[in-house]
Amino acid sequence: MEHHIKLPERSIEKTTTTLNLGPTHPATHGVFQNILELDGERIVSAEQTVGYIHRAFEKIAERRPLYQITPLTDRLNYCSSPINNMGWHLTCEKLLGVKTPKRVDYLRIIIMELARISDHLICNSVVGVDSGAFTGFLYVMQYRELIYEIYEEVCGSRLTTNMGRIGGFERNFNNTAFEKIEKFLKEYPGVLKEFGNLFMRNRIFMERTMGCGGISAERALNYGFTGPNLRATGVDYDVRVHTPYSSYEDFNFSVPVGKTGDNYDRFLVRDAEMWQSISIIQQAYQKIQEFKGTEAEVYHADAPEYFLPPKQDVYTKMEALIWHFKIVMGETEIPPGEVYQSVEGGNGELGFYLISDGGRSPYRLHFRRPCFIYYQAYSELTKGSMLSDAVITMSSLNLIAGEMDA
Amino acid sequence: MVLFYIKAFSHFHIFIFSHFLSMLSNQTIKERLIQKFGDQVFNFEEPYGMLTFESDKDNNLKVMQFLFDDEELRFQFLTDLTAVHYPNKQGKELAVVYHLHNLVDNVRIRFKVFTAVEKPDVFTATKLFESANWMERETFDFYGVNFVGHPNLKRILNVDEMTYFPMRKEFPLEDQTRIDKDDAMFGR
Numbered sequence: 230m231e232h233h234i235k236l237p238e239r240s241i242e243k244t245t246t247t248l249n250l251g252p253t254h255p256a257t258h259g260v261f262q263n264i265l266e267l268d269g270e271r272i273v274s275a276e277q278t279v280g281y282i283h284r285a286f287e288k289i290a291e292r293r294p295l296y297q298i299t300p301l302t303d304r305l306n307y308c309s310s311p312i313n314n315m316g317w318h319l320t321c322e323k324l325l326g327v328k329t330p331k332r333v334d335y336l337r338i339i340i341m342e343l344a345r346i347s348d349h350l351i352c353n354s355v356v357g358v359d360s361g362a363f364t365g366f367l368y369v370m371q372y373r374e375l376i377y378e379i380y381e382e383v384c385g386s387r388l389t390t391n392m393g394r395i396g397g398f399e400r401n402f403n404n405t406a407f408e409k410i411e412k413f414l415k416e417y418p419g420v421l422k423e424f425g426n427l428f429m430r431n432r433i434f435m436e437r438t439m440g441c442g443g444i445s446a447e448r449a450l451n452y453g454f455t456g457p458n459l460r461a462t463g464v465d466y467d468v469r470v471h472t473p474y475s476s477y478e479d480f481n482f483s484v485p486v487g488k489t490g491d492n493y494d495r496f497l498v499r500d501a502e503m504w505q506s507i508s509i510i511q512q513a514y515q516k517i518q519e520f521k522g523t524e525a526e527v528y529h530a531d532a533p534e535y536f537l538p539p540k541q542d543v544y545t546k547m548e549a550l551i552w553h554f555k556i557v558m559g560e561t562e563i564p565p566g567e568v569y570q571s572v573e574g575g576n577g578e579l580g581f582y583l584i585s586d587g588g589r590s591p592y593r594l595h596f597r598r599p600c601f602i603y604y605q606a607y608s609e610l611t612k613g614s615m616l617s618d619a620v621i622t623m624s625s626l627n628l629i630a631g632e633m634d635a
Numbered sequence: 636m637v638l639f640y641i642k643a644f645s646h647f648h649i650f651i652f653s654h655f656l657s658m659l660s661n662q663t664i665k666e667r668l669i670q671k672f673g674d675q676v677f678n679f680e681e682p683y684g685m686l687t688f689e690s691d692k693d694n695n696l697k698v699m700q701f702l703f704d705d706e707e708l709r710f711q712f713l714t715d716l717t718a719v720h721y722p723n724k725q726g727k728e729l730a731v732v733y734h735l736h737n738l739v740d741n742v743r744i745r746f747k748v749f750t751a752v753e754k755p756d757v758f759t760a761t762k763l764f765e766s767a768n769w770m771e772r773e774t775f776d777f778y779g780v781n782f783v784g785h786p787n788l789k790r791i792l793n794v795d796e797m798t799y800f801p802m803r804k805e806f807p808l809e810d811q812t813r814i815d816k817d818d819a820m821f822g823r
Contacts, residue, residue: 285801287777292807464738472741569715569734597715601773602770605766
């Protein structure tokens with residue numbers, strides 16, 4: 230008798246199941262595809278497919294003047310876009326030799342630490358959602374909202390911020406921004422405490438996250454882990470401490486580290502880092518209050534070649550008009566050189582490798598995207614664990630599709 | 636499962652690192668490399684403070700293995716791996732650039748090998764660093780560098796059917812000043 234169903238050869242004898250997790254599975258928070266080989270509910274192997282939202286930023290950047298590349302960096306790790314923006318400005322400033330005033334550095338630090346908090350907050354609460362606790366996620370959303378309102382006061386937009394310019398900020402922080410930062414500093418610690426109480430000693434959460442998705446420090450370093458995922462394995466590598474940028478050396482803070490590198494430790498490290506970020510914001514806010522007189526109004530470096538002059542000057546002064554025209558048309562030539570600058574992003578070391586041959590745009594720009602590099606380890610992290618653990622492992626790695634695919 | 640706090644007041648750390656930096660200076664690294672490889676490593680530069688040097692492409696693994704294993708150098712962390720296309724450099728069109736990091740002494744170096752675009756064969760670093768796996772696939776995907784010995788060298792971000800290497804300079808982006816297109820809808 231003729232068989233109507235044609236099965237692939239040897240598929241009857243096969244004892245494992247192939248499961249497509251993604252690319253649009255809601256549990257994967259982004260466009261990820263994982264082809265899992267399952268033995269019952271245990272994962273035998275996982276093969277990741279990436280590149281679904283690749284947008285060729287590195288190629289596009291080769292045609293753009295420096296200030297037009299900032300919006301591209303927004304779209305890398307869009308949970309903490311200001312860190313990417315600041316990282317890009319720091320790269321440009323290093324290449325151009327622009328020295329930023331201390332007040333600018335401290336303002337940047339406030340923004341970067343707020344961004345770090347919002348990034349970690351999303352990641353940790355999503356780990357909660359994936360282990361069955363939706364409450365925490367919904368509760369902390371209003372504080373992410375408050376952070377986004379602060380961004381809005383500073384730059385006008387919320388998610389893809391395009392914040393700051395080469396040399397500083399486009400305008401000074403207004404009073405509402407400072408009031409909102411004060412409000413955040415006042416209210417958020419209590420919320421974070423409650424959020425921690427909800428999870429940290431929660432029996433269900435502990436049993437779901439402890440001992441799964443773990444990795445040793447040696448393997449993590451070999452896999453190129455950075456950021457909270459590396460620190461959860463016990464390595465105290467933090468770009469803010471190792472290669473201080475934007476005056477991080479003026480601040481006192483600790484680098485929390487874990488031990489086992491599993492999902493629970495990653496959660497704890499992120500939680501502890503949020504407490505450190507609050508302390509850094511407090512210190513920076515205090516330091517900003519100490520500036521007096523004209524110093525208290527400084528919000529950008531003196532770099533007329535790259536920083537747009539005030540509009541009233543453009544209409545009344547010739548110099549300002551020339552610079553305005555040159556900057557907007559991308560006429561300012563950048564010096565030839567080769568720069569690597571990295572910042573501690575929300576999920577690891579975000580690096581910018583910029584080669585300039587002296588034209589108006591970079592000759593080559595490469596982004597070191599932390600989660601592209603450590604996502605390789607996903608197969609090793611999930612081997613032998615249950616399918617439901619693999620979902621938690623994925624969210625606790627803080628993978629951002631936009632950053633991975635650049 | 637216990638969370639430890641490393642005492643890392645940043646002032647304290649910077650003191651330690653600057654102390655280390657004086658121990659493993661760029662000059663020391665350069666001397667060690669020349670002592671070991673002679674004139675097989677060349678073009679030493681220090682753009683913006685980062686030691687940058689080159690070697691022949693056949694020696695890339697030997698150099699990186701030495702940097703990895705040497706008790707003084709300890710460059711055991713691969714930060715970044717990428718390529719650059721220089722169409723005008725005859726016979727050395729593609730540069731493969733490695734950024735290595737010594738996490739103990741906190742020193743970074745940049746190491747380059749150049750290869751011809753007709754036969755872009757470079758040995759893979761995957762045996763040394765697991766992290767090189769996808770970074771080399773990405774480099775292959777965009778520049779066509781053929782990493783010899785790579786376990787799974789196929790495209791990663793672009794579609795599998797693609798037949799060219801889009802980051803090479805022969806594929807320019809659209810010139811924004813072109814006037815031959817009549818597209819009133821998009822304001823050109």
